[in-house]
Structure formats: C-alpha cells, structure tokens
Amino acid sequence: MTKPVVDYSLYLVTDSGLNLPSRTLVQSVEDSILGGVTLVQLREKELSTDAFIELARKVQAVTKKYNVPLLINDNIEVALAIDAEGAHVGQDDISCLEARKLLGPNKILGISTGTPEEAKKALEDGADYIGIGTCFMTQTKSPKRTLGPIGVRTILEALPAESSLKTVVIGGIKNDNTRRVISHSVGANGRILDGIAVVTGVVGAVDAKKASEQLLSEYKAGYDIASKRVQGLVEERASVQDVLKSFSQLLTTLREKSPLVHHISNYVVMNDTANATLALGGSPIMAPSAAEAEDLSKVVSSVVLNIGTLTESFVDCMLEAGKHANAQSKPIVFDPVGAGATTLRESTTRKILNSMHVDIIKGNAGEISTIAKIVGCDTESIAMRGVDSLGSGFSNPAAVVQAVAKRESCVVVMTGLIDYVSDGTRTVAIENGHAYQGRITGSGCMAASSIGCFAAISPNDHFAAAVAGILAINLAGEHAGTRCDVQGPGTFRAAFIDEMANLAPERMLTETRIKSVELSN
Ligand SMILES: Nc1ncnc2c1ncn2[C@@H]1O[C@H](COP(=O)(O)OP(=O)(O)OP(=O)(O)O)[C@@H](O)[C@H]1O
Numbered sequence: 001m002t003k004p005v006v007d008y009s010l011y012l013v014t015d016s017g018l019n020l021p022s023r024t025l026v027q028s029v030e031d032s033i034l035g036g037v038t039l040v041q042l043r044e045k046e047l048s049t050d051a052f053i054e055l056a057r058k059v060q061a062v063t064k065k066y067n068v069p070l071l072i073n074d075n076i077e078v079a080l081a082i083d084a085e086g087a088h089v090g091q092d093d094i095s096c097l098e099a100r101k102l103l104g105p106n107k108i109l110g111i112s113t114g115t116p117e118e119a120k121k122a123l124e125d126g127a128d129y130i131g132i133g134t135c136f137m138t139q140t141k142s143p144k145r146t147l148g149p150i151g152v153r154t155i156l157e158a159l160p161a162e163s164s165l166k167t168v169v170i171g172g173i174k175n176d177n178t179r180r181v182i183s184h185s186v187g188a189n190g191r192i193l194d195g196i197a198v199v200t201g202v203v204g205a206v207d208a209k210k211a212s213e214q215l216l217s218e219y220k221a222g223y224d225i226a227s228k229r230v231q232g233l234v235e236e237r238a239s240v241q242d243v244l245k246s247f248s249q250l251l252t253t254l255r256e257k258s259p260l261v262h263h264i265s266n267y268v269v270m271n272d273t274a275n276a277t278l279a280l281g282g283s284p285i286m287a288p289s290a291a292e293a294e295d296l297s298k299v300v301s302s303v304v305l306n307i308g309t310l311t312e313s314f315v316d317c318m319l320e321a322g323k324h325a326n327a328q329s330k331p332i333v334f335d336p337v338g339a340g341a342t343t344l345r346e347s348t349t350r351k352i353l354n355s356m357h358v359d360i361i362k363g364n365a366g367e368i369s370t371i372a373k374i375v376g377c378d379t380e381s382i383a384m385r386g387v388d389s390l391g392s393g394f395s396n397p398a399a400v401v402q403a404v405a406k407r408e409s410c411v412v413v414m415t416g417l418i419d420y421v422s423d424g425t426r427t428v429a430i431e432n433g434h435a436y437q438g439r440i441t442g443s444g445c446m447a448a449s450s451i452g453c454f455a456a457i458s459p460n461d462h463f464a465a466a467v468a469g470i471l472a473i474n475l476a477g478e479h480a481g482t483r484c485d486v487q488g489p490g491t492f493r494a495a496f497i498d499e500m501a502n503l504a505p506e507r508m509l510t511e512t513r514i515k516s517v518e519l520s521n
C-alpha cells in the first residue's frame, strides 16, 4: 500500500469529552465529513486499548465510506491494529523516529510542535506533517503562552521553503479567527499553512456539518489572501516617482470623498486628531466602545488604533474593531503609543499584533524598537521615557523599518526628524516637517490620523497612503511653523490645523523632500 495523498485543509481532531451529548462521536465525524472535513484524528486519552480499538473501528467505517484518511493519536498499537492511514504523536509521547519505525514508510505520521527547533527536528525525523500550536487558549489546552499568528509564522519560517513537510495550526481555531491566522502567519519564505486542525469548533458545535462548511470556507478565504501576500513579496512594485505623482490626486480624492475614519484614540489627543482628520478632508468618528465596533466596521473606510491612554475597555474595543475591520477588509493603522514604556503597553501591542492583521504601523523610534522585539527582528533597542523616544535613534533606521515591514507583511512608518516609510521592499526617507511638531503633544497621533485618512481612499496601496499621510502632515507643519503669527507651541498647534485645511494638493508635488533608500532585500 502506498502512502495516501492527504488534503490537510480541514483536519478534525476528535474529543469524546467535548462532543455534544445529543449525538454520538461517530455521528459528529460523519456530519463533519459531509461539511468538508478532509482528515480525521481520533484522540482518546482515557480509553483502554481494547475500547480505543472498538471505537476506532466504528469511526473508520465512516472515514472509509467517504475516503477520508483516519489517524490515531498517540497509540501506535491501535493505528496498526485497525490499519489506519497513520498516527499523530505529541512531544511527550513516543518519539517521532520510533513511531516511524513501527508504522513503516507508507503511513502518515504527524507530530505536535511549539517551537522552531521542534519543527526542524520533526522534518529530520521523517514526519509528514506538524501540528503547530497552541495558537490560542482553548478548552482542551491552557499553555503558559500561546503562539498567536506571529509565533506560528516564526515556526513556518524555520522550515525550508521547498520542504514537503506539511503544516497545520491547532489551538482555539474558530470561524472568526481562521482567516487572519492563515493570512497573517505567512512566512517571509512564502510558506502558507496547509490546513487548520479543529476540535471544539466542530465536535462542540450544534451543527457539525455547518460548522465544518464555514471553517473550510474561512480557510480557503485566508489561503487566498495569503497567496496574494506571497505574490506581493515578489511582484514588481510601482516606483517612488509613480507614487509621488499620485499624492496630489490622493489629497483631492480625500477631500471629494470625505471618508469616515473610526478612531479609538487617547484622551490626550482625541480632539486634535478629530480636528486634524476634518482639516485634511476626512470625517472622524471617535468611538471607543466595543459594542458599536461591528456596526461601525460596515460604514467606516479605515480604522486608527491608538494605545496612548490604555484602559481595559479601550483594549476590548481595539480587539473588536480590529476583528471586524479585517473581516470587512478595511485598512487598520496602528499607533503603539509608548509601546516600550510599560509591560502593559508592550503586552497590549503584542496582543493587537497577534489578534488582527494591521496594515500600517506608525511609531517613533522607541515604539518601533519594541515592535521589532515583539515580532523577532534583531535590531538595536531604543529606550523610551513615557511616550517619547530617547536618544538619537537607530544607526540604520531605514533598515529597521524595512525589516519590520517585511516581517509583518505591512507598511511601517517611523517618525522623527526624518520619517521613514517602508513596505518591506520600497523604503523612503521624508525630510519635511517642522521642529514645532516635536514640541507639541500628539503630532505623532495626528500623523496616524492623516495616514488613516489616506488609507481610507487608497485601500489597495497602503505604502502610498502612508507616504501621502506623512507628507500632508509635515507640509502643514512646515507652513504653520514658518508663519510669522506663530510664537511658540500653543499658537503653532492652532496654525497646524489651519495649514492642514489650507494644504493645496499641488504642493505635495512641488515641496516634498523625499528620498528613496536603496537597501538589499
Ligand atoms: N524635529 C523635528 N523636525 C521636523 N519634524 C518633526 C520633528 N520632530 C517630529 N517631527 C514630525 O512630527 C511628527 C510626529 O513625530 P514624533 O516622532 O515626534 O512622534 P511621537 O513621538 O509619536 O509624537 P506624540 O507621541 O507626541 O504623538 C512626524 O510627522 C515628524 O515628522
């Protein structure tokens, strides 16, 4: 018998303890296969070998009927006794090498992995696939730390791009997180998860068939986004010159369309960011309640998340708004204010990056340094004092923004005397701006709002949106800072908003001081 070809897209892992009492486990398995489950694993930790074999034979009658492979968890004896298609082992069970010896070369063998090292070892030891987890907290597992999509990606990136080892993600995978787990975990090596492994989402669902249909459709939607991202990594991009030409048009469009921008901002800058949005041509809605996030996601054109004054309810709202913005494909701008200043800010930043796909990250050097650490980029560390970045910044700032952008598959903006914007491939340095911007609070937050406005009317080119957003705010800063009626930060603040409203689109072409930075990829 040759090794079966396996479709890992929707992998059901059973658990009698979680199966709804209204039906048998065998019924749940059959319903889930009718809904699209492509692979089944029988996991029974409490049964004797005889009882396990008896149940396995019943489940096998169903899997055989639909030609879906059946794997046995942990117990190789049971797998061999019923001639199952293969087995799955954990890190604390029989070793992968030993399991392969017992199973022979033609059975499917999978192993649970939680670190890049375990994944590489599984490949060496002859596994066919790895289960990567735990991704999120679940009813079945409460690990000390979950991987989240970023941790999953680190494991995918540890594997050679061309290796035939398949990968599935496990742990808390549900309908409402499948798409982003798949799309957000794409490795820089182009590896995309081959499937999702689900326990409670199916056996605990009232309608296992419907739950399976929905999960499979979410996996496919996530896979499509992931494939586009992988293509984007190699696709030819428009030149900076092309982007420059489009800026004045973007500002004109912003004023014509006046898109609604959902802000979850901080108490300090709420009013200034709302006024900056209006002055530039957008329409702000400052809405920090989770209860209205879903409704808003349907009508707004972009979302700005700002962690400046963190409270539990702000965080809840950001997570909810992010989830719905991703589902509605509305761009998200993330402003990790003071990210490195406290443990709460750092852990919230991690939570946000793990819970949604952020399209544009904007921060000062200290904040970007914290993000780099969270996502695993090896860079210098820049200290923060409260919400301000300390010192002269990175020795090679362009390389840092490019590395973080590449790693997160998003656009990264780092502000300061010179602002850097990168999408991981193109990187530019923007020299416009006025020193007064550094002397009032919230000019970074207003920059995020400006980017949010441009992202709203440029949903398919977030790089152009970020560059245009920074240019608009910095040109307004230059005009305001050089006005003779501006005497200091107080008068500057009012003049700054005026000059955002006065900004003529053509000035974005003639007054920009922008340089493309050539970096090796
Ligand atoms: N010395 C400066 N010269 C010119 N522009 C500056 C200067 N300092 C800051 N800026 C501009 O001000 C904006 C905000 O940058 P900054 O790095 O000060 O943000 P931030 O520290 O996040 O601000 P905040 O936390 O107050 O919102 C950017 O558009 C940047 O270009």
Ligand SMILES: Cc1ncsc1CCO
Binding pocket: 266, 268, 269, 308, 309, 337, 387, 441, 442, 444, 445
């Ligand atoms: C000063 C300050 N503290 C929390 S948020 C904020 C505004 C700058 O982001």
